[in-house]
Structures are given as C-alpha cells and as structure tokens.
Amino acid sequence: ETGVTQSPTHLIKTRGQQVTLRCSSQSGHNTVSWYQQALGQGPQFIFQYYREEENGRGNFPPRFSGLQFPNYSSELNVNALELDDSALYLCASSLTGDRYGYTFGSGTRLTVV
Amino acid sequence: QKEVEQDPGPLSVPEGAIVSLNCTYSNSAFQYFMWYRQYSRKGPELLMYTYSSGNKEDGRFTAQVDKSSKYISLFIRDSQPSDSATYLCASANDYKLSFGAGTTVTVRA
Numbered sequence: 001e002t003g004v005t006q007s008p009t010h011l012i013k014t015r016g017q018q019v020t021l022r023c024s025s026q027s028g029h030n031t032v033s034w035y036q037q038a039l040g041q042g043p044q045f046i047f048q049y050y051r052e053e054e055n056g057r058g059n060f061p062p063r064f065s066g067l068q069f070p071n072y073s074s075e076l077n078v079n080a081l082e083l084d085d086s087a088l089y090l091c092a093s094s095l096t097g098d099r100y101g102y103t104f105g106s107g108t109r110l111t112v113v
Numbered sequence: 114q115k116e117v118e119q120d121p122g123p124l125s126v127p128e129g130a131i132v133s134l135n136c137t138y139s140n141s142a143f144q145y146f147m148w149y150r151q152y153s154r155k156g157p158e159l160l161m162y163t164y165s166s167g168n169k170e171d172g173r174f175t176a177q178v179d180k181s182s183k184y185i186s187l188f189i190r191d192s193q194p195s196d197s198a199t200y201l202c203a204s205a206n207d208y209k210l211s212f213g214a215g216t217t218v219t220v221r222a
Contacts, residue, residue, distance in 0.1 A: 004156070033209070040121065042201050042212030043157065056208035090156050092210075100147065102210065104156030 003027060004105035006091050012111045018079045021108045023091030025072040029103070030095060032074045034066060037088040037107070049074060078110075086112045116140050117185075119202055119213025127221050132189035136202035136213045139183065145205040146178050148187045150198045151215065157201055161187065192220045 003026030013019050025032050031050045035043035045058035049068035063079040072093070078085055088107040095101055119136040126132055134148075144165055149157035161176040163169045169176045177186040185202050197220050202213040 035210075040214070042117075042119070042203075042214045043210070045209040045211070048208045058209065092156075100145070100159065100162045100205070102159065104158065106154065106156045 003029075004091055004093050004103050006089075006105035006108050008108060009106070010109045010111075012113060013081050015081055015083060015112055017081050018077065019081060019110060021076040021078075021089050021091075021110070023074045023076070023093075023105060025074065025091070025093035026103045028095070029072060029093035029101075031093065032068055032072065033092045033094070033102070034074075034076045035090040035092065035104075036060070037090055039087070043090055046076070081112045083112050086110060114139055115213075116143075116211040117202060117204055117213040119216060121214045121216055123217040123219065125219045125221060126192055128192060128194060130192050130220075132187075132192050132196065132218055132220070134187040134189075134200050134202070134216050134218070136185040137183055138185065138204055138211075140204070140206065140211075141183070143204040143206055143211075146176070146185050147203045147205065147210070148174075148176055148185075149201040149203060149212075151201060152198050160200070189218075192218075194220045194222045196220050 005024045033048040034046040037043040048056040068074040091105045092102040147162045148160045151157045166180040175188040199215040201215045
C-alpha cells in the first residue's frame with residue numbers, strides 16, 4: 001500500500017483550461033517531485049520541492065508550476081493546457097538525499113481534448 | 114539524446130524462463146541505478162538498486178551495472194505470470210530520476 005496518494009485519479013480538460021493536481025506525501029518525507037509519463041514512455045522529471053521551495057526543474061515551460069505545503073502535501077498546476085499535456089502525472093515523495101527512497105503515487109490520468 | 118535508453122519491447126516469455134532487460138545511459142556522472150516495476154494503472158515501485166558498478170541479487174532478481182560500457186541490466190529467473198509488468202530502468206542524479214522508456218514484459222502461463 002503506497003504512502004503517497006494523488007487526486008483525482010482521472011481528469012478530462014479542454015485545451016486552454018487550467019488544472020490543479022494534488023498529492024499527499026508519505027509521512028516524514030520532506031521532498032516531493034512531480035513527473036509526467038506519456039503513454040508508452042518513461043516518466044519525465046518536471047520539478048522538485050523541498051521545504052516549500054522549488055529546488056530543481058526539468059525541461060518544462062513555466063506554465064507548469066507547483067506548490068508544497070507545510071504538511072508536505074503539494075500541488076501541480078498547469079495553465080493553458082495543450083493536447084500534448086495528456087499524460088499520467090506522478091507524484092513521488094522522498095527524504096532529502098535519499099536517492100533510492102522515492103515512493104510514487106498511482107498518478108492522475110489527465111486527458112486534454 | 115535521452116540520458117537513459119531502453120528497448121521498449123514488448124517482451125513475451127514462457128513461465129519459468131529467464132527475462133533479460135537492458136538499458137544504456139550517456140551521463141558519466143550517474144552513480145545510482147535503479148529498476149522500477151510498474152503495473153497497469155499504478156505508479157512505479159522500486160525493485161532493485163545498485164551504486165556504481167557491480168552486481169546485486171535479491172531472490173529471483175539480479176541487477177548489474179557496467180560503468181565502463183554504461184550498461185544496466187536486470188535479470189529475472191524462474192519468471193512467473195505475476196512478473197508481467199512494465200520495467201523501467203532509472204538513474205538518480207542530484208535531485209531527479211532519469212528513466213528509460215520502459216520494457217513491457219508478459220510471462221505466459
């Protein structure tokens with residue numbers, strides 16, 4: 001049973017809309033990362049948050065943004081949705097510096113039409 | 114060029130066969146290597162990890178890293194239908210994981 005929960009599990013949005021995805025990290029994990037997994041591909045790193053600050057970002061445009069809250073829950077916001085944003089969005093929590101200890105949630109399947 | 118390359122397969126084997134999965138990577142700075150298993154509609158779960166070069170064995174699973182050739186391997190012995198999943202190789206570098214595309218494996222009963 002994973003300690004990371006994501007909501008919603010599925011979502012359908014229209015191109016140009018905005019979306020917020022939510023993640024509740026595993027207890028005690030102070031770092032949260034977000035990944036985008038397109039169909040048939042491996043997850044791609046979006047960004048990571050530690051102590052409510054972004055401390056690493058992948059090759060994603062600024063319309064992808066995030067927040068981390070004091071209780072280690074977090075959000076991924078995507079503005080001006082494009083069809084190519086359709087993917088599984090994964091949240092992973094870990095203890096800082098623990099490269100092996102990433103725990104992934106089951107993801108949110110976003111479909112942009 | 115992607116940092117981690119993986120043959121997407123798919124791979125279909127009979128029950129009891131040895132499954133061999135491979136990846137290559139391009140970043141010489143990579144030191145930490147992992148294999149994740151992902152079932153349909155689930156997030157990846159850590160299966161094996163190794164640091165630098167060498168072998169690591171855990172039950173039916175063996176992970177190998179050859180840093181001289183930048184090659185990562187996973188072997189599954191005595192494969193079972195429950196091993197049917199997508200297997201992702203990954204490397205950790207500072208704050209992020211770099212994944213291969215994943216290989217979908219089906220073990221036929």
